[in-house]
Amino acid sequence: MIDLTGKVAVIFGLANKRSIAWGIAQKLSEAGATIALCYQNERLKREADALLPELKSAKAFQCDLSVDAEIESTFAAFQQEFGKIDILVHAVAYAPADEIKNDFIFTSREGFRIAHDVSAYTLIAISRAALPLMTEGGAILTLSYYGAEKVFPNYNVMGVAKAALEATVRYLAASLGPKNIRVNAISAGPIKTLAARGIGDFTKILDTVTERAPLHRNVDQLEVGGAALFLCSPLASAITGEITYVDCGYNITGM
Template sequence: MEGLLANKTIVVMGVANRRSIAWGCAQEMEKQGATVIYTYNRERTLKRMTKLVGEEKADRMIQCDVASDESIQRAFQQIGEQFGQLDGVVHSVAFANPAELGGEMTDVSREGYALAQDVSAYSLIAVCRAAAPLLKNPASVVTMSYFGAERAIPNYNVMGVAKAALEANVRYLARDMGKNGVRVNAISAGALKTLAVTGIQGHGELLAMSKARTVDGKDVTIEEVGGTATFLMSDLSTGVTGDVIYVDKGVHLI
């Protein structure tokens, strides 16, 4: 099937490198005909993204720091001025201090807890608020979660709590934004060797354990996650909202 997202304009937030889940989403969406707008956090991120995306798409790269309401508002104002209305937003952004991703939960600092919640969970609310005036009816917002939102994954700690908050945000946002034809969902992606995962202590063991629990003994790929995100951005998914969809090859079954 081709052209599933023809004539659709979608913002993808969180591309760090070619192993990023956000990159897998962007690539699959472009294959289906979408015009993808990329956001980046800082100048050094822009340099990497330009090499990845290509200088010919420089006008599609918009600076946005999700820890700043002003930056988010400015980014979506610029997007609106350049591209008009949007068909969707992919929010693939999360952060916690590496020091908070190890040891025991009681070791987590107040500041570290607040930072993880701010960047990983609250930012979805802030992004939806800024994007709302631009989103068409229908439109779609998709964010990225992980099984650590439900289970106590070793060393995931404060990020697991942030992902649980993120999934709750999805339900409440879906309820409130649905009246304007905007659906909000999360993808619970399997463990992937991304830049974010390498910040977790013992991430090698986590990846091996996840692979061993897949139903076919193979790792999920960013392309597979991107395929599900593409479906959720398409008009085929207009009946799906407030949900968490697993793309982990069955790891959550066991």
């Protein structure tokens, strides 16, 4: 059994109980970690407040990662509240709706910028902010998707942003390795999250995974949370810069 008692885990990207961030929070909390659960804005505060009582030891923080001043103030609050960070989870991605639904050739300059800023650059920003608090080393984890490697209908610029995110994982792993901080990503199978609602024909993607994946089913949030628990624990002490698939094996299939 993995024991994270005494560890502090900061998790960005909570939207509601269907969020992958929530599945990860549950698993890390069950292992004994103290959780800082972060949501983007006031609209999502109610969701966070409703979920907090289900965790053993947790507090909620509001932080819009597209605003540098909010990142700075939030990490200052972490320092005051916890004194350190051991685990940092980045479950954040966004692209404007039109950039997702339109043909990729019509991706706008601004839509491309926003998708990469929110979905990839924010991992760099929070890793840098966390660095002074990760004095004992630690683990940083983000979430990707197979659309970073292969073309998926209606994923478009988000697939390109996820490819940038995966490259960011490798460069951060090299940058932070000397400080005993590991950086990894989970490439999760499709899950009915709030973000997934913006992807056209998402049900078709779910059905295709069920048909073709070796396990003939889709993954759920808690299974992703279990993999996250492993990657953020001492059991994964020699693993960094990796993209780990948690997709019921879909990524290994051809026809």
